[in-house]
Amino acid sequence: MHGTKFELIKRLKLRKKKFLESLVCYDGADCLKAHTCNECNGIGCIRMKSYNTEHIHTIALTCLPYATRVYQLEPAGCRISLSGDSEHCICYDNDYCNRASGLSLFNFKLVPSFILIIYVTISFTLLYLL
Numbered sequence: 001m002h003g004t005k006f007e008l009i010k011r012l013k014l015r016k017k018k019f020l021e022s023l024v025c026y027d028g029a030d031c032l033k034a035h036t037c038n039e040c041n042g043i044g045c046i047r048m049k050s051y052n053t054e055h056i057h058t059i060a061l062t063c064l065p066y067a068t069r070v071y072q073l074e075p076a077g078c079r080i081s082l083s084g085d086s087e088h089c090i091c092y093d094n095d096y097c098n099r100a101s102g103l104s105l106f107n108f109k110l111v112p113s114f115i116l117i118i119y120v121t122i123s124f125t126l127l128y129l130l
Contacts, residue, residue: 043069044076047089064090 042063049059064073078089 042066044073044090044092047091049087049089050085051087052085 042065044064046062046064047059048061051058073092074090076090076092078087080087
């Protein structure tokens with residue numbers, strides 16, 4: 001098999017433009033994007049920055065898998081390691097970690113309103129029939 005999951009998805013995205021951007025980064029996978037977690041698919045994003053010049057990458061990004069929801073996780077924010085050679089930041093903000101288009105958010109908010117309208121209509125209909 002050639003390439004990582006990330007590379008394979010990128011190739012598929014080039015062939016089929018229908019892929020959602022939020023699916024590029026798998027749970028627990030290393031995103032290695034510039035300085036953002038915009039394509040993270042999980043409950044949160046971890047950004048690790050190394051101050052050690054011997055490391056190949058100075059910044060690594062990864063997603064926290066959905067399965068970690070049952071555990072008590074560290075609070076959001078940035079912390080420097082005890083040795084002072086690295087910093088890690090944790091983000092749980094949905095707009096930052098799990099980017100969604102404005103249209104999909106609008107559709108999601110519309111569903112409860114639609115259900116409420118149907119419920120009220122059925123309730124009034126049953127009330128007048130009885």
